[in-house]
Amino acid sequence: MKRQNVRRLVIISSMLLFPITIYYLSPYVIIQGALEGIINGSFIVFCALLLSGIFLGRLFCAYLCPAGGIQECATLIQDKGPKQGWKNNIKYVIWVFWIAGVIVSFLFRSKELTVDFFYMTEYGISIANIYGYIIYYGIILLFFVPAVLAGKRTMCHYICWMAPFMVIGSKLGTLLHIKQLRLEAKKESCVKCHACDKACPMSLKVTEKVQAGNMRDSECILCGACIDGCPKKVIAYKMK
Numbered sequence: 001m002k003r004q005n006v007r008r009l010v011i012i013s014s015m016l017l018f019p020i021t022i023y024y025l026s027p028y029v030i031i032q033g034a035l036e037g038i039i040n041g042s043f044i045v046f047c048a049l050l051l052s053g054i055f056l057g058r059l060f061c062a063y064l065c066p067a068g069g070i071q072e073c074a075t076l077i078q079d080k081g082p083k084q085g086w087k088n089n090i091k092y093v094i095w096v097f098w099i100a101g102v103i104v105s106f107l108f109r110s111k112e113l114t115v116d117f118f119y120m121t122e123y124g125i126s127i128a129n130i131y132g133y134i135i136y137y138g139i140i141l142l143f144f145v146p147a148v149l150a151g152k153r154t155m156c157h158y159i160c161w162m163a164p165f166m167v168i169g170s171k172l173g174t175l176l177h178i179k180q181l182r183l184e185a186k187k188e189s190c191v192k193c194h195a196c197d198k199a200c201p202m203s204l205k206v207t208e209k210v211q212a213g214n215m216r217d218s219e220c221i222l223c224g225a226c227i228d229g230c231p232k233k234v235i236a237y238k239m240k
């Protein structure tokens with residue numbers, strides 16, 4: 001099976017498991033836990049995303065994120081990219097206020113610090129009662145509707161509270177000179193066919209990056225679609 005088919009299979013499988021995993025990725029459950037002094041599943045998962053970003057950038061977004069899977073399904077209806085630029089920075093502003101909220105919640109917690117990975121779940125399952133489905137479908141719509149109305153992976157670009165963890169992790173890895181998964185391109189082999197631009201799920205101008213000799217972009221999720229879509233094998237993964 002080709003790499004992009006494997007990637008889509010994995011990310012859509014993750015989407016199907018979202019009723020189980022949703023609370024481990026929730027921006028609300030971490031605050032609820034913090035108020036009670038509980039280091040919960042979402043706290044631990046967000047720390048893991050930061051750590052993974054050091055070595056693997058935003059690879060989680062390409063292969064594992066259920067919300068990424070929801071948005072990839074929306075490309076069956078809408079395959080255009082959203083407008084990018086300053087709007088991509090909205091997610092960092094949201095993240096700063098939200099993290100401040102988490103810190104304040106821990107500072108004013110009502111109990112001693114404890115760890116409970118399965119906090120607010122039943123036997124580890126997030127959506128275990130009928131009311132949970134209101135939250136579940138609300139989140140599905142939150143990701144699906146913007147992807148249909150504004151363009152593919154709009155929430156990944158503008159709003160997502162998880163992306164900054166990986167971006168910060170990646171920048172930290174660069175700062176510490178740690179070997180990271182990256183893209184590398186042989187500019188001289190490029191015939192400017194723009195197939196990579198069309199393949200990119202994050203609507204990045206990949207040809208421009210190849211020509212500029214700089215493949216780094218905090219919006220790149222390292223999915224490898226540009227690698228697989230290039231007829232001249234210009235782009236490749238590198239650990240460096």
Ligand code: SF4
Nearest residue numbers: 061065067068156160
């Ligand atoms: S940016 Fe956020 S919503 Fe999009 S794939 Fe990454 S973690 Fe998921």
Ligand code: SF4
Nearest residue numbers: 190191193194196230
């Ligand atoms: S698909 Fe390959 S050859 Fe075509 S523009 Fe992109 S990098 Fe260049």
Ligand code: SF4
Nearest residue numbers: 200220221223224226
């Ligand atoms: S630039 Fe390539 S690896 Fe990065 S998101 Fe676009 S297609 Fe995926």
